[in-house]
Amino acid sequence: MCGIFAYTGEKRAAGILIDGLRVLEYRGYDSAGIYTAGSSAAVRAVGTVRNVADKAARLTGTSGIAHTRWATHGAPSEKNAHPHTDCNKSVWIVHNGIIENYKKLRERLTEHGHSFASETDSEVLAHLIEEHMKALGNDFEASARAALKEITGTYGVALMHKSLPGTVITARMGSPIVIGIGSGEYFIASDPTPILHHTKDVVYLNDGEFALISKKGYTISTLDNAAIERIPSTIEWNIDDVKKGGFEHFMLKEIIEEPEVILNAIRGRLVIEEGLAQLGGLREVEDKLAGIKRLVIVGCGSAYYAGVVGKYMLEEYAGIPTEVEIGSELRYRKMLFDEETAIIGISQSGETADTLAAIKEAQRKGVMTLGIVNAVGSTIARETEAGVYNHAGPEIGVASTKAFLSQLSVLALFTLFLGRQRDMSPVMGKRIAEELLLLPGKVERILNDRERIRTIAHKYEQTRDFLYIGRKYNSPIAYEGALKLKEVSYIHAEGYGAGEMKHGPLAMIDEAFPTFAIAPKDSVYEKMISNIEEIKARKGRVIALATEGDMTINEHVDDVIYMPKTLEMLSPILSVVPLQLFAYYIATARGFNVDRPRNLAKSVTVE
Ligand code: AGP
Numbered sequence: 201m202c203g204i205f206a207y208t209g210e211k212r213a214a215g216i217l218i219d220g221l222r223v224l225e226y227r228g229y230d231s232a233g234i235y236t237a238g239s240s241a242a243v244r245a246v247g248t249v250r251n252v253a254d255k256a257a258r259l260t261g262t263s264g265i266a267h268t269r270w271a272t273h274g275a276p277s278e279k280n281a282h283p284h285t286d287c288n289k290s291v292w293i294v295h296n297g298i299i300e301n302y303k304k305l306r307e308r309l310t311e312h313g314h315s316f317a318s319e320t321d322s323e324v325l326a327h328l329i330e331e332h333m334k335a336l337g338n339d340f341e342a343s344a345r346a347a348l349k350e351i352t353g354t355y356g357v358a359l360m361h362k363s364l365p366g367t368v369i370t371a372r373m374g375s376p377i378v379i380g381i382g383s384g385e386y387f388i389a390s391d392p393t394p395i396l397h398h399t400k401d402v403v404y405l406n407d408g409e410f411a412l413i414s415k416k417g418y419t420i421s422t423l424d425n426a427a428i429e430r431i432p433s434t435i436e437w438n439i440d441d442v443k444k445g446g447f448e449h450f451m452l453k454e455i456i457e458e459p460e461v462i463l464n465a466i467r468g469r470l471v472i473e474e475g476l477a478q479l480g481g482l483r484e485v486e487d488k489l490a491g492i493k494r495l496v497i498v499g500c501g502s503a504y505y506a507g508v509v510g511k512y513m514l515e516e517y518a519g520i521p522t523e524v525e526i527g528s529e530l531r532y533r534k535m536l537f538d539e540e541t542a543i544i545g546i547s548q549s550g551e552t553a554d555t556l557a558a559i560k561e562a563q564r565k566g567v568m569t570l571g572i573v574n575a576v577g578s579t580i581a582r583e584t585e586a587g588v589y590n591h592a593g594p595e596i597g598v599a600s601t602k603a604f605l606s607q608l609s610v611l612a613l614f615t616l617f618l619g620r621q622r623d624m625s626p627v628m629g630k631r632i633a634e635e636l637l638l639l640p641g642k643v644e645r646i647l648n649d650r651e652r653i654r655t656i657a658h659k660y661e662q663t664r665d666f667l668y669i670g671r672k673y674n675s676p677i678a679y680e681g682a683l684k685l686k687e688v689s690y691i692h693a694e695g696y697g698a699g700e701m702k703h704g705p706l707a708m709i710d711e712a713f714p715t716f717a718i719a720p721k722d723s724v725y726e727k728m729i730s731n732i733e734e735i736k737a738r739k740g741r742v743i744a745l746a747t748e749g750d751m752t753i754n755e756h757v758d759d760v761i762y763m764p765k766t767l768e769m770l771s772p773i774l775s776v777v778p779l780q781l782f783a784y785y786i787a788t789a790r791g792f793n794v795d796r797p798r799n800l801a802k803s804v805t806v807e
Pocket of ligand 1: 502546547549599600684
C-alpha cells in the first residue's frame with residue numbers, strides 16, 4: 201500500500217532516496233518524506249514526491265529512510281506523512297502496513313508521558329522503541345526487536361537512530377521487504393523496482409525476519425535474534441522494464457506489451473505435438489495434482505475476474521469442479537476443503553493481503569496451495585507450495601492490464617496441464633496449444649486498430665454511466681471491462697451476465713445509459729443478439745465487441761469493435777484488450793492520470 205525505501209553507503213542519501221520514491225509512487229502517493237543521518241528533522245510534504253525533493257536539497261547524510269504514503273490511518277497531511285519519530289527526535293521510522301493494536305499501545309505510551317505528533321498507527325512504533333530503550337540501556341537493536349514483538353498487524357519497516365548514522369534496521373511481517381546488495385552500499389525497499397537502478401542482487405525477508413544493515417554489511421535473524429543465512433537472488437527485470445518507453449502512460453505501454461506478454465507466459469511451456477503444457481513450477485506436485493478433485497481459485501479485483509474465466513476453462517476442458525472466491529470473503533468463510541482440494545491464488549503483486557490471508561488459512565487446514573503470480577520472490581509466490589510465474593515484467597500502472605492477460609494465458613496452460621492429466625485428448629490439447637501460439641498475433645491486430653477504438657471512446661467520454669454485458673467466458677470480462685472504466689475514468693460502470701438484463705438492469709437503460717455488449721461468434725451469440733435487441737428497444741446505445749467478418753451485428757448496434765476469431769475458451773484474452781483501450785482513451789480524454797487513479801494503489805497489502 202505504501203512504498204518504503206532506505207539507503208546506507210558512501211553517497212549522499214537524499215538524492216538516491218528521492219529517486220527511489222519516484223519509482224515507488226505507484227504504491228501510494230498522497231504524501232511523502234525522508235530522514236537522513238545527521239539531520240535534526242525529516243522533510244515531509246503532502247502530494248507527490250516532487251513536493252519533498254525541493255526540501256531535501258539541504259540533507260547531506262549518507263544513509264537515510266524514505267516513504268511514499270497511501271493513507272490507512274489519518275488523512276493525507278504533512279504531520280501524518282512518514283518518517284515518524286519519538287519524543288526526542290532520535291528514533292526514526294517508516295512503515296508499510298497496519299498496526300492493529302496501536303490504540304492500546306498509544307494509550308499506554310501516553311500514560312508513560314509520550315506525546316504524539318500524528319494521527320497515524322505507525323508513529324506508535326517510534327515511541328515504543330524509545331520506551332524500550334529506557335529499559336534496555338539505550339540498545340537500539342534490542343529495543344527495536346522488543347517493540348516489534350509487541351506489534352499486532354502487519355509491517356514492513358526501516359528504522360534509524362540519530363546516534364547510529366549508517367545503521368538501518370529493517371523487518372517484515374505481512375508487508376514486503378527486499379534488500380539490495382550493492383558494493384559497499386545497501387538498499388531496502390518494498391519491492392525491487394527502485395533497487396534495480398543500483399543492483400540486481402537482492403535478498404527477500406520473510407515474515408518475522410529482522411535485518412541489521414550498515415555499509416560494512418548485513419545480518420538477517422529472527423526477532424529473537426536467531427541467525428538466518430539467506431542466499432542472494434538476482435532480479436530478472438531490467439531498468440527499461442520500469443520506464444515508460446516513450447509512451448505517455450505506463451497503462452498504454454503495458455497494453456501494447458500484451459502480445460509479448462502472452463509469448464512470455466507460454467514460452468517453453470507448450471509441447472505442441474502432444475498437446476501438453478510443461479509447467480516447471482508444478483513439477484514437484486504433478487502427482488498430487490492428478491488426484492485433485494476440486495479447485496478453489498482466490499483473488500481480488502481483476503485477479504478475481506481472471507479466476508472466473510479460469511473456472512469456465514477448467515470445468516469445460518479439465519472436468520474439475522472449480523469455485524472462485526474473492527480473497528476478502530474467503531479469508532473469513534468456513535473453509536470446507538479437504539485433501540482432494542487445491543487452492544489457486546492469483547495475484548500480480550504477490551502481496552495482496554486478502555488473497556495471502558485466504559491462502560494462509562487454507563494452509564492451516566492442510567489444503568494444497570498454488571500460486572499464479574507475477575512478482576518473482578513475492579510473499580504469495582514464496583508461501584504457496586508450488587505455482588506458475590507470469591513473467592509479464594513489472595506492471596507499474598495501477599490498473600491491471602498486461603498482468604490480467606498473462607493470468608488468463610497461464611490459466612489456459614493450467615487447463616491444458618490438468619486436462620491432459622485427465623480426459624482431454626491429445627487432439628484437443630494440440631488444438632488449444634496451437635491457438636495459444638496464434639494469440640499474440642491476434643492481439644497485435646486489435647492493437648493496430650486502436651485509433652478506431654479511440655474514436656469510438658471519445659464519443660462516450662462524457663457518459664456518466666455504462667453497462668457491460670457478456671455471457672459464459674465473456675461474463676467475467678464484462679465485469680473486468682467495467683472495473684477498468686471505473687478505476688481510471690471514475691465513471692460509474694457495471695458488469696453483468698447478459699442473461700440478467702430482464703432481472704433488473706434493463707430498468708436503467710435509456711438514451712443516456714449506453715451498453716458495451718461482448719458478442720463474439722460463439723455458442724451464445726444469438727442470446728447476445730437478443731439482449732442487444734432488448735436494449736435497443738429501450739433506446740439504449742450499444743457498442744458491440746464482435747468477431748471479424750460479422751456484418752449482421754452492424755444492423756443491431758450503434759458502434760462495432762472487431763476482434764479476430766479464436767477458441768471460445770481463449771476469447772477473453774482477446775475481448776478484454778479493446779475494453780482496456782476503451783477505458784484508457786476515455787480516462788485520458790477526461791484528463792485523468794490513468795497510472796495513478798485517485799484513492800487507489802497498485803499493491804493492496806493491507807485489509
Ligand atoms: C485492477 O485493475 C486493480 N489494480 C486491482 O483490482 C487488482 O487487480 C487487485 O488489487 C489484485 O491485485 P494483485 O493481482 O496484485 O493481487
